[in-house]
Amino acid sequence: MRLPLALLIALLPVPAFAADAKPAVDLVATFVTGASDGGTIAFGGGQYSGTMKQTGPGAFETQTNNSGPLVDFAITEKSDCVFDVIFSAAGQPQGGIEIDAHKIKSVSYVLQATKDTYSDWAITLNGNDASVVQALAADGTLSPTANNSVVSTSLKDTDMQAAVSALQATYCPAAS
Numbered sequence: 001m002r003l004p005l006a007l008l009i010a011l012l013p014v015p016a017f018a019a020d021a022k023p024a025v026d027l028v029a030t031f032v033t034g035a036s037d038g039g040t041i042a043f044g045g046g047q048y049s050g051t052m053k054q055t056g057p058g059a060f061e062t063q064t065n066n067s068g069p070l071v072d073f074a075i076t077e078k079s080d081c082v083f084d085v086i087f088s089a090a091g092q093p094q095g096g097i098e099i100d101a102h103k104i105k106s107v108s109y110v111l112q113a114t115k116d117t118y119s120d121w122a123i124t125l126n127g128n129d130a131s132v133v134q135a136l137a138a139d140g141t142l143s144p145t146a147n148n149s150v151v152s153t154s155l156k157d158t159d160m161q162a163a164v165s166a167l168q169a170t171y172c173p174a175a176s
Helices: 005-011 024-033 157-170
Strands: 040-043 048-051 053-056 059-063 070-079 082-089 092-100 104-114 119-127 133-136 142-144 148-153
Touching (some): 024 082, 024 092, 024 119, 024 157, 104 157, 119 157
Antiparallel strands (some): 040 048, 040 148, 053 059, 104 119, 119 148
């Protein structure tokens, strides 16, 4: 039995197009901060945690438990594949980093601890040079910083790694 060409084409796997993919800023939020709509995030050594709510592309917030502050992450793409990640508490910026995704070869996660509603993951952005990640001051100046930290999230390493893969496949190819 021979299948018609139209049916054969319909059965072939179809690659995702950028228009169907998550925005790059959401992918960066997922793999750098562990933020996802409905996910749990913790900080302050686990003193504060809350359920994240996505309020827009690259924007996530939570009202933390224990009478903690309203916390938000804002990820913006300031130029092609260069992202600013700003963390604010009670409406005041607490710090930020710039990530140059052109320079990322890979991202690795190592489980540090498991809590009731989240896990602590050591994250390392591996890249071509030390400027893959830079500290971002309130005035916009950049300075050297480590390419690793710990994120406390309900996401699994496979979820975060999938976001890295999607970013590199759809928007910002891995550095060679």
